[in-house]
Amino acid sequence: MKTVTWLAGIGTMLAGGAYMIVSLNRWEWNRALFFGLIVLIAEVGLSTGLVLRRLARLEYDRRSGVDPTIKAILRETRPPAPSRFAWMSEQSRDLNVFITFLVGGGVLISGVAWVVDRVASKTSSPIGEERLARQLEPISYPSGGLLLDDVTVLAQEVPGANDDQIRQLLRRGGRH
Amino acid sequence: MWRFKPVKVLLGTVGLAIGVAGVLALREATLSTHEDPEELGEKMELVVHASSKGGEGGQSLDEMVEAQLLACRLEVTSDYTGPIEPLGDGRYRAVLTPSLDLTNRKQFRGCVEDWVIDHVRINVVDLTELD
Numbered sequence: 001m002k003t004v005t006w007l008a009g010i011g012t013m014l015a016g017g018a019y020m021i022v023s024l025n026r027w028e029w030n031r032a033l034f035f036g037l038i039v040l041i042a043e044v045g046l047s048t049g050l051v052l053r054r055l056a057r058l059e060y061d062r063r064s065g066v067d068p069t070i071k072a073i074l075r076e077t078r079p080p081a082p083s084r085f086a087w088m089s090e091q092s093r094d095l096n097v098f099i100t101f102l103v104g105g106g107v108l109i110s111g112v113a114w115v116v117d118r119v120a121s122k123t124s125s126p127i128g129e130e131r132l133a134r135q136l137e138p139i140s141y142p143s144g145g146l147l148l149d150d151v152t153v154l155a156q157e158v159p160g161a162n163d164d165q166i167r168q169l170l171r172r173g174g175r176h
Numbered sequence: 177m178w179r180f181k182p183v184k185v186l187l188g189t190v191g192l193a194i195g196v197a198g199v200l201a202l203r204e205a206t207l208s209t210h211e212d213p214e215e216l217g218e219k220m221e222l223v224v225h226a227s228s229k230g231g232e233g234g235q236s237l238d239e240m241v242e243a244q245l246l247a248c249r250l251e252v253t254s255d256y257t258g259p260i261e262p263l264g265d266g267r268y269r270a271v272l273t274p275s276l277d278l279t280n281r282k283q284f285r286g287c288v289e290d291w292v293i294d295h296v297r298i299n300v301v302d303l304t305e306l307d
Contacts, residue, residue, distance in 0.1 A: 021198075025205045027286025034291070 013042035208279050217275035223302040224268050224288060231295040240296040241268050248287035252280040267301065275305050
């Protein structure tokens with residue numbers, strides 16, 4: 001915004017000056033006076049702006065209360081700011097360790113996952129299934145069905161206890 | 177401590193020379209240098225085009241043009257031989273006698289095209305000597 005204001009002021013002064021000279025050359029005194037007035041207004045505005053800017057700088061220096069020479073020395077001896085991401089801007093021809101680990105780790109994990117997948121697929125073979133069936137046999141239901149007592153049989157008649165799976169388990173007992 | 181800088185001195189010298197030359201040229205362009213009246217022609221024809229904008233009520237373009245041309249006639253040594261004739265379409269014609277020398281022509285044209293009277297703008301279409 002300040003730049004635009006300065007440019008507008010300078011442009012107004014230059015254009016007004018140019019028109020003033022042209023008007024003078026054409027013997028158009030009233031026009032020359034008008035453009036001269038514009039130049040004068042722009043000049044006063046620019047001069048005021050320059051003076052105010054200078055005063056503001058002096059005021060800032062006075063308020064800071066520090067010798068400018070000492071400030072300059074301190075500024076020159078200021079340690080450089082640490083660059084925490086310097087490794088990202090390194091322009092080296094060597095392979096980057098981070099990239100190497102990333103790619104190598106990915107390949108390694110993919111290989112392990114492939115081996116695990118192959119081993120897991122072998123454990124569900126038909127032989128394994130038969131072995132599992134034999135292991136489960138001791139805890140399977142009796143082939144003749146569950147032994148029912150009267151209470152269980154009567155429980156089937158309770159409203160809301162109509163369960164097909166229970167009925168299937170008790171099918172061999174039947175209803176009396 | 178001041179140090180001699182040739183580039184700055186050269187630029188300053190060039191700027192000063194341009195400024196002085198500009199002022200001298202402007203002085204020359206605005207200086208009245210009249211010729212001998214005996215070498216001038218008899219009559220000179222003036223044709224102008226005028227237009228007005230936002231004038232006061234009761235003002236006509238004719239009288240605004242007449243007022244400005246009469247005011248500008250006072251800046252030169254010539255005078256109108258007759259009335260200012262409206263040609264239509266915002267154009268007006270007048271004849272001046274004796275003819276205007278170079279300086280008077282510039283001065284008269286400048287006055288006619290200047291902001292002398294409010295709300296009217298006049299452009300000189302023709303300002304030539306009559307045979």
